[in-house]
Amino acid sequence: MYWIVTIAILVAGFGGLVAQVMLLRELLVVFFGNELSVGVILANWLVAEAVGSGLFGRLIDRTRRKIETFVALQLLFSISLPAAVYVVRIVRGLLTETHGEGFGLVEIFYSSLAILAVPALTHGALFACGCKLLAVLAGRRAERERRSAPCVKAGDVAAASSLGSAVGRAYVVETAGTLVGGLVFTYVLVTSFHSFQIAFAVTVANMAVCACMCVAAHREGASARSSAAQPGAVSPGFRLAHGGLLAAALGVASLVGAVFAVFALRGSWADALHAESSARQFPGQKVVHYENSIYGNIVVAEREGQHTLYSNGIPVATVPLPDVEAVENIAHIPLLFHRNPQRVLVIGGGFGGVLAEILKHPVERVDYAELDPQVLRAFSLFRSKLSDAELKDPRVSRLYVDGRLAVARAREAYDVLIIGHVPSVDLQVNRLFTAEFFALARSALSSDGLLALRVPGTADYIEAERAKLNAVILRTLRQSFGAVRVLPGDASVMYISSKTGKAEDGSGKGRGESGGARMSLEDTDPAELMRRADERGVAMETINRISLEYGSFQRMRRERYAELVEQVDLAANLDQKPTAVFYGAAYWTAMYTPSLRSVFARLEGLTVAHGIATLAGVVLLCILARLVMRRRFGPLAVSCAIGSTGFAGMMFSLVLIFAFQAFFGYVFHEIGLLIAVFMLGTAAGGFAMSRHLDAGARTREAVGGVTGRRPGVSDRARFLLLEFAILAFAALMPVVFASIGHSHASDSALAWLKALFYLLCLVSGVLIGAQFPFACKLMLAHGRSGTGMGSADDPRVGSTAGWLYAADLAGGWAAGMIGGVFLLPLIGVAGACAVTALAKLVTALMVGMGRFESA
Numbered sequence: 001m002y003w004i005v006t007i008a009i010l011v012a013g014f015g016g017l018v019a020q021v022m023l024l025r026e027l028l029v030v031f032f033g034n035e036l037s038v039g040v041i042l043a044n045w046l047v048a049e050a051v052g053s054g055l056f057g058r059l060i061d062r063t064r065r066k067i068e069t070f071v072a073l074q075l076l077f078s079i080s081l082p083a084a085v086y087v088v089r090i091v092r093g094l095l096t097e098t099h100g101e102g103f104g105l106v107e108i109f110y111s112s113l114a115i116l117a118v119p120a121l122t123h124g125a126l127f128a129c130g131c132k133l134l135a136v137l138a139g140r141r142a143e144r145e146r147r148s149a150p151c152v153k154a155g156d157v158a159a160a161s162s163l164g165s166a167v168g169r170a171y172v173v174e175t176a177g178t179l180v181g182g183l184v185f186t187y188v189l190v191t192s193f194h195s196f197q198i199a200f201a202v203t204v205a206n207m208a209v210c211a212c213m214c215v216a217a218h219r220e221g222a223s224a225r226s227s228a229a230q231p232g233a234v235s236p237g238f239r240l241a242h243g244g245l246l247a248a249a250l251g252v253a254s255l256v257g258a259v260f261a262v263f264a265l266r267g268s269w270a271d272a273l274h275a276e277s278s279a280r281q282f283p284g285q286k287v288v289h290y291e292n293s294i295y296g297n298i299v300v301a302e303r304e305g306q307h308t309l310y311s312n313g314i315p316v317a318t319v320p321l322p323d324v325e326a327v328e329n330i331a332h333i334p335l336l337f338h339r340n341p342q343r344v345l346v347i348g349g350g351f352g353g354v355l356a357e358i359l360k361h362p363v364e365r366v367d368y369a370e371l372d373p374q375v376l377r378a379f380s381l382f383r384s385k386l387s388d389a390e391l392k393d394p395r396v397s398r399l400y401v402d403g404r405l406a407v408a409r410a411r412e413a414y415d416v417l418i419i420g421h422v423p424s425v426d427l428q429v430n431r432l433f434t435a436e437f438f439a440l441a442r443s444a445l446s447s448d449g450l451l452a453l454r455v456p457g458t459a460d461y462i463e464a465e466r467a468k469l470n471a472v473i474l475r476t477l478r479q480s481f482g483a484v485r486v487l488p489g490d491a492s493v494m495y496i497s498s499k500t501g502k503a504e505d506g507s508g509k510g511r512g513e514s515g516g517a518r519m520s521l522e523d524t525d526p527a528e529l530m531r532r533a534d535e536r537g538v539a540m541e542t543i544n545r546i547s548l549e550y551g552s553f554q555r556m557r558r559e560r561y562a563e564l565v566e567q568v569d570l571a572a573n574l575d576q577k578p579t580a581v582f583y584g585a586a587y588w589t590a591m592y593t594p595s596l597r598s599v600f601a602r603l604e605g606l607t608v609a610h611g612i613a614t615l616a617g618v619v620l621l622c623i624l625a626r627l628v629m630r631r632r633f634g635p636l637a638v639s640c641a642i643g644s645t646g647f648a649g650m651m652f653s654l655v656l657i658f659a660f661q662a663f664f665g666y667v668f669h670e671i672g673l674l675i676a677v678f679m680l681g682t683a684a685g686g687f688a689m690s691r692h693l694d695a696g697a698r699t700r701e702a703v704g705g706v707t708g709r710r711p712g713v714s715d716r717a718r719f720l721l722l723e724f725a726i727l728a729f730a731a732l733m734p735v736v737f738a739s740i741g742h743s744h745a746s747d748s749a750l751a752w753l754k755a756l757f758y759l760l761c762l763v764s765g766v767l768i769g770a771q772f773p774f775a776c777k778l779m780l781a782h783g784r785s786g787t788g789m790g791s792a793d794d795p796r797v798g799s800t801a802g803w804l805y806a807a808d809l810a811g812g813w814a815a816g817m818i819g820g821v822f823l824l825p826l827i828g829v830a831g832a833c834a835v836t837a838l839a840k841l842v843t844a845l846m847v848g849m850g851r852f853e854s855a
Contacts, residue, residue, distance in 0.1 A: 002137050004216050006173055008070065008209045009130040012077075013177025015202045016123040018185045019081050020045055022195055023119070026088040027112055029281070029297045029313035030103075037108050039816050044113040045120045046813040050806035052124030057802015060132045067217040070129040071210045071250045077122040078206040078257065082199040082273070087115050089277030104592030124809070128802030131170040135801075168690035168773020170801070172683050175769065179679040190292050196270040196277075200261045207258035214251030282310075289381060293374040300378055307382045309352070311375060317352025320384035325542040327353030329489065332543055333552075334416050334452035335361050336529040337485070337496055337521065341415040345369065345444075347403030347432060349420025351379055355390040360538045367414075369399045369406040404431055404440065413446040419453040422492065423473055425584040425821075431661055433473050436575045438480035442499060449499065451481065454492040456587070460557075462564050465587035465600070471568035472580045479572055485521040487552035488561040494552065496521060526553050575662035576737065577828030585821055606826045615838045622846050634850035638775050639807045641723060641843040646811025648726050649768040651836045652733075653678055654819050655829050656764070659737050660757055674761050681765020689770045716847065719774050723844040726767050730837040733760070734830035775804055 024041055031037045056073070063069055091111055095103065103111075189198050264270045278287045278299075285301035285308070292298070299310040309317045331354045335341045342364040346354065350368045358366055370376055376398065380391055390396065399406050407417070421429045431437060433453070441451050455470045462470070470493060477484050481497035498521055526548035533540065551557075573580040586600035625633060656674060740753065779800045823832040 001216055002134075004209075004212055005130065005133045005137065006169075008074070008213055009126075009134075009170055009173045010177040010180075011205050011209050012074065012123065012126040012130065013174040014181035014184075015077065015081075015177075015206055016049075016126075016174075017178040017181035018189070018198065018202055019077075019084075019119050019123070021182070021185055022190075022198055023084055023088060023116060025190075025292070025297060026085060026195060027115070029299075029310075030088060030092050031108050031112075032313050039821055040105060040108050041112045041116070043813045043817045044109065045116050046809045046816065048113070048117050048120030049124030049127075050809040050813070052121035052126075053128045053802040053809070054124075054799075054806040055802075056125030057128035057132075057799040057805075060129045060802075061799050065246065066129065066133055066136070067213055068246050068250060070126065070133065071213050071217070071247075071254065073122045073125050073129060074206050074210050074213075075250065075253060075257065077119055077126065078203040078210075078261075080118040080122065081202055082196060084115050084119055085195045085199050086273060086277050089281045091115065093280055093283060105589060105596060106593055124805070125802075127170070127174055127805055128799075130174065131801035131805075134170045168686050168776065171769070171772050171805075172686040172690060175679060175683040175686065179676060179683060182679065183676055186294060191294060194270075194274045194290070194292065196274045197265060200264045200270055203261040204258050204265070207254045207261065210254035211251055211258065214247050214254060217247040218251075289378055291374065291378065293372050295372040295374075298372075298374055298378050300382060307384075309375070309379055311372075316349065316375075317379060319352055319379075319382065319386050322353035322386070324353070326491065327357055328540055328542050329494065330354055330418060330420065330452070330454060331357035332360075332533070332538065332540055333487065333494060333529070334418055334450055334496055335363075336532050336538075337452075337524055338416050338448070338450050339532070343367075343412060343414045343446075344416045344418065345406065345410070345414045346418045346420055347406065350418075351376060351387070351390055353386065354418075354420065355393075355396060356386055359389065359393055359395065361536055363395060365395055365397060366393075367397045367399055367406065369401060369403040371400065371402055373398075373400045402428075404437055407437070407440050407444045410444040413449060414444055415446050415449050417441055417445060417449065417451045419451075422454050422456055423469060423580055423584055425581055425588055427578065427581060427658070427661065430573070430578050430581050430584075431575065433476065433580055434573050434575050434578065435476050435479055436662065438477055438497075442480050445499065447499065451477075451497040452494060453477075454494050457493045457561075457565075458488060458490055460560075462561070463587065463590055465583060465590045465597070467565050468568055468570060469580060469583040469587050470565045472570050472573050472583055474565065475570060476572040476580075483521045485524075486558060486561060488557050489552050493561065574828070576658065576830070578658075578825045580825075582822065582825035585825075603822055603826070606822065607831075612838060615842050618842050619845060622842065622849070633846075635779055637843065637846035637850040638719075638778050639804065641719070641847055642771065642775050642804050643807040643811035643814075644839045644843040645726065645768055645771050646808035647815045647839060648730060648811075648836050649678075649682070649764070649808075650812040650815030651819050651823075651832055652730075652764040652768070654815065654824060655733060655832060656757060656761055658824060658829055663740070663753060663757075674757060677758050677761040678765040681762040681767075682769035683765075684762075685766035685769030685771075686773055687769075688766075689773045715774075715778055716850075719771070719778060720844055720847055722767065722771050722774065723840055723847060726771075727837045727840040727844065729764060729767060730833045730840065734833050736760070737829060772804065772808065776800060779804065 020042075024038070024045075027041050028037070031041075056069075060066055060069055095107060095111060185198075189201075193201070274290075275287075278290050281287075282299065282301045285303045287299060288302050288307070289298070289300035296312040297310075299313075301308050301310065306321060307319050308315050330349075335344070335358065341361060344358055344363055344365070345367045346358070347369045348371075350358075350370070355366060355368060376391065380387060391398075401409075403419070403421075419432050421432060423430065423433050438451070445451065453473075455473050457466050457470050474484065474486070474495065477495055477497055482500045483498050485496040487494040487496065526545045529548065530545045533543075570583075571577070571579055582600075582604075586597070586604075589600060590597045625636070653675065656678075660674060736756075740756075819832060823835060827835075
């Protein structure tokens with residue numbers, strides 16, 4: 001029975017992680033995924049899990065049908081998963097009839113919560129139920145040992161330790177399943193199967209486990225009924241199942257469901273659901289290609305001979321007739337500002353017209369950096385003159401790396417560097433608009449090289465939030481480049497930057513040589529640009545002298561833009577303090593959810609000092625609560641400590657990913673390994689603490705049987721030691737990052753630096769995972785004599801595990817909601833770590849003030 005329950009918890013952890021990530025990816029397609037929507041979706045999952053864990057933790061303590069309850073929840077989770085995938089695919093049509101319309105925070109919140117509610121709630125409930133099952137199994141052994149114990153009180157304390165370790169083992173097993181699920185999904189499932197196939201595969205695994213548990217429930221019920229009349233029979237609290245018709249019905253349902261899921265996988269049912277739901281996801285278009293890469297969702301849809309490629313629901317290229325005005329502006333204007341562009345680097349957004357326009361110039365080489373090779377492969381499946389011109393020209397070199405890595409590893413200087421992305425709330429894109437990246441770009445350019453990028457906005461009207469986003473990018477750019485030319489357009493604003501403010505002109509010397517007249521960026525006019533276009537034989541449809549003079553070169557338009565943007569004084573955008581992410585989120589929120597504009601406006605001035613003042617107020621409230629609650633303050637303190645640990649765990653993950661991106665660039669597989677190492681550390685910490693509690697229980701029972709020693713003070717001291725260890729880790733991380741610097745000296749140095757990141761992930765995971773079983777032990781041992789606390793039939797075992805798990809998830813939810821969107825962008829990595837350390841200090845003080853008693 002023990003191993004069946006263990007495998008069931010492992011499978012539940014595996015299925016929960018797969019469901020969470022899969023539904024997140026599906027929802028990103030619907031909501032045109034960005035950092036803010038990701039935070040809302042993950043927060044809703046955690047909230048639903050916390051509610052399920054807390055509510056069903058109480059229910060599982062009271063019911064005698066524990067196995068049947070676990071099986072029923074597992075069945076409900078298995079059925080709800082493919083149903084949730086289908087609802088995600090059709091939800092856009094339910095919310096709006098206009099394809100391509102964006103959604104605000106309110107729509108994202110309630111629609112994602114409704115979709116995720118059932119699978120997330122049942123998954124959270126499964127953890128609480130699994131904890132109770134393992135606790136009862138551990139209690140059977142403790143019951144037998146208690147009968148021979150010379151001291152009842154010591155036996156109760158030892159049982160509490162044993163039950164705490166049992167809950168810890170459930171936490172470890174569930175985490176291990178989550179770890180395996182993350183690795184398998186990322187490296188196997190997502191690249192080989194569509195979402196319905198994955199969902200039905202999870203259903204098969206869950207229902208197979210359910211069938212085995214129903215057999216065990218039948219045996220458990222029969223054994224309990226046969227031994228009920230025997231003297232010394234196990235107490236009713238140890239019964240896991242009633243058996244009978246309910247167990248048989250659930251077993252039959254599990255077998256039928258497993259068979260149905262197998263037929264859905266082997267037959268055409270899953271593919272039919274996939275095709276039908278995909279068509280409803282892109283109304284008015286014919287989906288001709290659909291796949292998932294490790295980086296996102298890729299769809300090619302056809303309408304009236306036009307093929308549009310979508311990445312995570314966002315249109316990124318259209319062939320054979322692209323948006324001519326947009327591609328001509330970003331391609332020709334930067335190259336015409338340079339007298340003799342020979343080597344060009346384009347980062348993102350190049351295929352589908354931009355590369356073809358660049359190739360009209362007499363360039364020697366065009367390097368195109370695209371992170372996801374499957375995007376270009378999907379693009380090449382639908383051949384046209386445009387795609388052939390871009391992808392088959394020998395001058396084009398495709399670099400399947402992060403754009404920042406492409407710049408850092410540049411072997412030769414570039415004459416023109418074009419960033420095809422636009423600043424947004426996407427952290428990956430934001431890395432191309434920080435002071436550190438602009439310094440790299442400057443070093444990768446030739447002496448007269450130019451950097452060109454676009455920001456969202458127009459000269460005629462620009463909202464306050466968008467003006468601040470543009471101002472942050474402009475200020476950051478001017479810190480690295482000698483001159484920046486601002487060209488306001490009708491759909492976006494282009495910034496063209498040079499090192500010295502001068503671009504070589506005339507027919508004098510080649511690049512990098514002395515001689516020849518030099519013309520500043522500011523003095524270059526439309527007549528000069530068109531003269532260069534004529535010299536190169538570049539034909540353009542939308543760009544001519546008149547369109548330039550009355551467009552982005554118009555003095556009145558440029559002055560108006562300067563009045564709106566350049567008077568805004570904001571801090572620069574940095575790798576470890578990405579303020580542009582915050583203002584991008586504020587702009588997106590103002591556009592789709594205007595009612596929340598005031599929230600971002602008030603948070604704009606957030607500093608570490610505000611966090612300190614807030615936490616000081618919390619300390620005063622804790623002191624007041626200690627005086628009022630007295631004995632009940634101890635369990636509250638432990639719950640708050642676990643909540644702050646969940647907060648710290650999420651913040652550590654976010655900080656390490658932020659820092660890793662800053663030092664190395666976005667390498668998806670390695671970030672996946674960082675998360676996997678963190679989860680491995682969490683499992684290792686929980687396992688080590690569970691083993692420690694097991695060994696301590698046996699030792700303390702032997703000592704307590706002779707001396708009657710009460711171990712409560714020692715337990716609290718050890719719990720506090722973990723609290724201060726997490727606090728110290730949060731305080732040390734910014735110091736470590738500051739001491740590393742931004743050196744990219746050698747491959748060996750980079751290898752050691754990566755090893756350091758893996759070590760930080762492992763250590764942080766160990767510290768986070770070690771606290772949970774200890775907290776369960778403290779909560780279970782805290783009670784009055786004669787109430788049964790600490791015994792296997794303790795009515796609080798399931799509710800305690802569920803409550804603490806909910807507190808852990810709630811802390812993670814808080815970090816996910818405010819960490820990536822507010823804390824890290826506004827106060828940076830060091831400030832976010834300081835807030836985390838202060839939060840742990842507050843909860844450590846609470847635990848120190850609490851009163852803990854052993855039964």
